[in-house]
Amino acid sequence: AELLRRLGVGVDYDAAAGTVILDVPERIGHRADYELVRALRASISVLGPLVARVGEADVAVPGGDAIGSRGLDLHAAGLEALGAEVHVTHGYLVATAPNGLHGAEIRLDFPSVGATENILTASVLARGTTTIDNVAKEPEIVDIAEMLGSMGAKVEGAGTSRITVSGVDSLSPCEHSVVPDRIAAGTWAFAAATTRGDIEIVGGVADHLRAPLGALERAGCHVETTDRGFRVSAKGRSVRAFDVATLPYPGFPTDLQPFALTCNAVAEGSAMITENLFEARFRTVQELARLGADAQVDGHHVMIHGVPILSGAPVESSDIRSGAALVLAGLVAEGDTLVSGVHHIDRGYPRFEEALRSLGADVTREPDDAPFE
CATH class of the missing domain: 3.65.10.10 (Enolpyruvate transferase domain)
Structure with a gap:
């Protein structure tokens, strides 16, 4: 603005x-x-x-x-x-x-x-x-x-x-309703899968997320469209590891790759995550490793082996999506996790912590210089 x-x-x-x-x-x-x-x-x-x-x-x-x-x-x-x-x-x-x-x-x-x-x-x-x-x-x-x-x-x-x-000579004012944010919707879909929760994404368009929702279905999640959007449930379900390769739309979005990493970090089995669009988008891996994730980077691939539970630690966000993915990882980690660099998260998810709390998560926003205890 x-x-x-x-x-x-x-x-x-x-x-x-x-x-x-x-x-x-x-x-x-x-x-x-x-x-x-x-x-x-x-x-x-x-x-x-x-x-x-x-x-x-x-x-x-x-x-x-x-x-x-x-x-x-x-x-x-x-x-x-x-x-x-x-x-x-x-x-x-x-x-x-x-x-x-x-x-x-x-x-x-x-x-x-x-x-x-x-x-x-x-x-x-x-x-x-x-x-x-x-x-x-x-x-x-x-x-x-x-x-x-x-x-x-x-x-x-x-x-x-x-x-x-x-081409035309000029344009005129109009009223327009923008398309719903499919990456935000996908984030909540992966939040449900990672935490073994059940979330209805109101306003989300499932047709815009066929690749990621298909991956979650293969992992064992229940996905259904609703009158208000779509719903993803992993409650009471075993979530299996799933391979992902990012591609231009309608393929798997690169912006949801960090969430696939986090979900696979606590899934059953092993998965290969392939990043085909950006060469430096595996910074999330080293932060997940601090939480106890078992993942190895090899070029534009990551082999990740699911573990039963992560362990809380201080981690740092390097971009919008990695920051939100690390917050989700903190939700399934034992103990406290402090995610720094939340200004990145704010750019893509206004009042993210409030939305998480409304779903039952124990999340608080700390001052920028808050120590990790």
Whole structure:
């Protein structure tokens, strides 16, 4: 919200109601400063819209989670194909298109969600037709395309490997309900499996989580859709170890890989976890080992052998998902577990500890400098 305000956008955010109203003036800024972008990588998503609307964008190279190389080459190449000039200087990705953007035929080397978003949002105001091949198919991409359509954009093929955009002169305001957060929903599904609990994920869309929910079913969990969402139960059940290999959607999401690690750490048997998308996303393993997990990293694989119970210890979160996964590990560890770096967790799970307590967990938030006893 603060980033949009710095750009000159009026933002009325009501956390309780879950709504945000944006009032965009005729002229807005084009610079996204590092102090705002550093904590949230998704801030790079302003790049495409700014180039399309303003003709220029200076966006700080983002920070966010420490989970390996996440180059911006695909973003830059896509915008260059649309006619923008793109370069990096003094820590900023700078894109300019003083004469506007034009349609192009673009093929992504990898179905990057972020690159798909930026190219899609830039191309809706480009002259002519743009085709983007090998795009991300995530529900969030479909959701963005539907919102753009409500604003007057002409987008076809979202959810498939090819998106076609016919440029329009302008967009109009609209009202839109965003797609539910499937990674948050998946987190609660794994929480049920890891703790041998029974959780109904209200608002969750099971169809968006076929791969992870299928893995939990193979592990022995009961999964069912409900009128309000879906339910995962491991209560009174033996949870068996299950293999996972992360892949672009509709495959197993890399963002749920740390939760598969935690669940397998206390499952019956052994499992192989393969990370195909990011080379440094096994930092969770060394922290789980501090809790007594039996896991070995070999390149982009982890072999993990389930143990009956973990043992509480101080551990450190390195990103949103590993932090939440370590909290779940603490719930099934004997004694106290202190998870530091909770600011990472807050970015993806507001009031996480409150939700856990509502489910019966013994979780408290400590001051940042609280000692482990």
